[in-house]
Structures are given as structure tokens and as C-alpha cells.
Amino acid sequence: MTLEAGAELAPKTYPVTRASLVRYAGASGDFNPIHWSDRVATAVGLPGVIAHGMFTMALVARAVSEWTDGAEVVDLGAKFTNPVVVPDDDEGTTVTVSGTVKSVEGGLATIALTVVSGDQKVLGMPKVSVRV
Amino acid sequence: MAVDGSLVGRVFPPTRPYRVTDEKVREFAAATGVGWESGDPVPATFPIVLAFDAMNAFLDEVEVELSRIVHGEQKFSYTRPIAPGDVLTATLSVASVRQIGGNDIIGTVSEITDDSGAVVCTTSATLVHRAAEVA
Numbered sequence: 001m002t003l004e005a006g007a008e009l010a011p012k013t014y015p016v017t018r019a020s021l022v023r024y025a026g027a028s029g030d031f032n033p034i035h036w037s038d039r040v041a042t043a044v045g046l047p048g049v050i051a052h053g054m055f056t057m058a059l060v061a062r063a064v065s066e067w068t069d070g071a072e073v074v075d076l077g078a079k080f081t082n083p084v085v086v087p088d089d090d091e092g093t094t095v096t097v098s099g100t101v102k103s104v105e106g107g108l109a110t111i112a113l114t115v116v117s118g119d120q121k122v123l124g125m126p127k128v129s130v131r132v
Numbered sequence: 133m134a135v136d137g138s139l140v141g142r143v144f145p146p147t148r149p150y151r152v153t154d155e156k157v158r159e160f161a162a163a164t165g166v167g168w169e170s171g172d173p174v175p176a177t178f179p180i181v182l183a184f185d186a187m188n189a190f191l192d193e194v195e196v197e198l199s200r201i202v203h204g205e206q207k208f209s210y211t212r213p214i215a216p217g218d219v220l221t222a223t224l225s226v227a228s229v230r231q232i233g234g235n236d237i238i239g240t241v242s243e244i245t246d247d248s249g250a251v252v253c254t255t256s257a258t259l260v261h262r263a264a265e266v267a
Contacts, residue, residue: 014165027163029184032198040199044262053203054180058164061176065166073176077207079258124205128176 003068003109003132009099012063016051016084016117017092024055038088046083053080056095056122060115063097064128067111071130074108079124084117093117107131135194135236135261139226144193146221147185149247154216156181174214179222179253180206183242186224187257190240196261204237204258211251219247227256234263 021035030052033040041049057078064073086092098114113126154170161168161175168175191198214220221244228239237260244253 020163024163027160029181032201034199034202044199046202054177054206055164057206058175058177062164062166064176065173070173072173072213073208073210075207075209076176077205079205080203083202 003101003104003111003130005101005103007101009063009067009101009111011096011098012059012066013094013096014059014062015092015094016055016059016086017090018049018086018088020092021049021051021055021086024052024058028052028054030054047085049086049088050083051086051095056080056084056115056117057126059095060097060113060123060126060128063099063113064111064130067099068109068130068132071109071132073128073130075127075129077128078113078115078126080122081124082117082120082122084122095122104132134231135196135229135238137229139194140229141226143223143225144186144190146223146245147182147189149219149221150182150185152178152214152216152218152220157216170216174216176208176210178214179208179220179242179244179255182220182222182244183224183255183257186222186242187240187259190224190226200262200264202260202262204260206255206257208253208255210253214244214252218252220244220252236261236263 099111115123222242224242230237
């Protein structure tokens with residue numbers, strides 16, 4: 001696809017359940033118990049089990065890949081500013097990724113992102129550059 | 133216990149060589165809801181598998197419990213895409229240590245290199261070590 005500066009990319013919403021976190025833990029090797037045990041999560045002062053920040057970032061990479069037909073990612077980064085709290089029920093929560101193409105130059109497209117769970121932004125200054 | 137600022141600049145030993153396989157990439161992609169086929173691009177956050185290994189070794193060394201770590205920031209900067217067949221290692225160095233509100237804010241950089249020694253990806257992480265509550 002052609003990416004042009006100013007283009008708005010259709011928001012992508014992905015479900016996040018406890019099962020997603022268990023599966024991601026196994027695939028990534030990140031077995032931090034704050035991502036599967038309410039007991040441990042609350043003991044360290046979190047509201048409950050939270051998604052791996054890297055799971056949220058993986059969903060960002062997924063959205064970018066879907067928008068760009070798998071364009072080569074050159075840079076990807078974000079701050080994890082608010083936790084994605086995942087309740088222990090069948091619905092869990094969702095993460096929605098929206099993007100705007102900021103610039104296309106030197107063979108790279110830079111996309112500014114907004115990543116929310118519910119009404120809350122969960123990533124700070126999420127940014128990605130892909131080769132075009 | 134606060135993490136010692138004298139760690140800044142310390143370079144940890146490289147992780148053991150890791151061979152990227154179709155099966156592992158498919159498993160990782162599936163965990164993020166992506167149906168991955170051989171030949172598809174490797175997910176951009178895949179190197180976290182190696183970087184996380186390097187971080188665990190670092191946390192063991194500084195005697196910090198993983199459950200007290202919350203991820204603050206992560207960045208990936210690629211020199212070239214990763215592909216199945218690559219044999220990669222991660223070498224973690226400590227870039228910064230600060231204390232804010234009783235928490236340690238630890239900046240790390242992991243260089244992911246292939247078996248020729250060429251850097252494939254540099255990934256930086258900010259780790260927040262949450263202080264234990266005062267009893």
C-alpha cells in the first residue's frame with residue numbers, strides 16, 4: 001500500500017484476556033507473576049494482573065504490519081505509561097491502536113500512534129518507522 | 133534495596149547463541165493473534181525473547197526479584213530484519229541508574245548480534261524496580 005503523510009490509519013481493536021497473557025508469557029519467556037497472579041500483582045502495589053507491556057507493543061507491531069502489508073520495521077518504541085489491567089473473566093479487556101502517517105521521506109514512513117485500553121492511553125510517545 | 137549506581141557502564145556476558153526457527157516465530161506470532169507463515173516478516177518485537185533472557189541474567193546478578201520490575205519503556209532499532217536461520221546473541225549493558233520516589237529506574241541497552249558479529253538490532257529498555265513498602 002502507499003503511505004502518504006497525513007493519512008489516518010483505521011483503528012485496530014484487539015481483545016486481551018488472561019488466556020492471552022498466559023500464551024504470551026509462554027511464547028516470550030516473560031513469566032513475571034504480575035502478568036498471571038493477582039496475589040503477586042497486588043502485593044507489589046498494582047491494581048491486579050496487568051498485560052505485559054511487550055504484549056501491548058506486539059499488538060502495535062501487529063497493527064502496523066496489517067496497515068502496511070508487512071513493511072519492514074526499522075524503529076519501534078514506546079513508554080509504558082499506564083498498565084493494561086486484565087480482569088479474570090471471559091471478556092478481559094481490549095487494546096485499540098490508531099495511527100497517523102507523520103512523514104514519508106528517505107525511504108522511511110514514520111507513524112505516530114495512539115494506543116488505548118478503554119478510555120485510557122496506555123503507551124506514551126509510541127512511534128514506529130517502516131521502510132517504504 | 134536500591135540498585136547500585138556503580139553498575140552504570142557494566143557490560144554483561146552475551147546470552148548463549150539462539151537459533152531463530154520457523155516454529156518459534158510462529159508460536160510468538162500466534163501469541164499476538166498473528167497467523168504466521170514461513171517467509172512472512174518476523175514480528176518486530178521478537179528480539180524481546182533474547183533481550184528478556186539477558187535481562188533475567190542481569191536481575192539475578194543484582195539480586196532483584198522479577199516481580200518487583202515493571203517495564204517503563206522499550207525501543208527497537210533495526211540494522212536489518214531478523215529471519216529464521218539467524219543465530220543471535222544479546223549483550224546487555226547498563227546505561228543508567230536513577231532513584232525516583234524510592235524506585236530504581238534502570239536503563240539497559242541490549243545489542244542483538246548475529247553469528248558474524250554484526251549488529252542486527254539494538255534494543256533499549258527502562259526497567260522500574262518498585263521499592264518494597266515500608267512495613
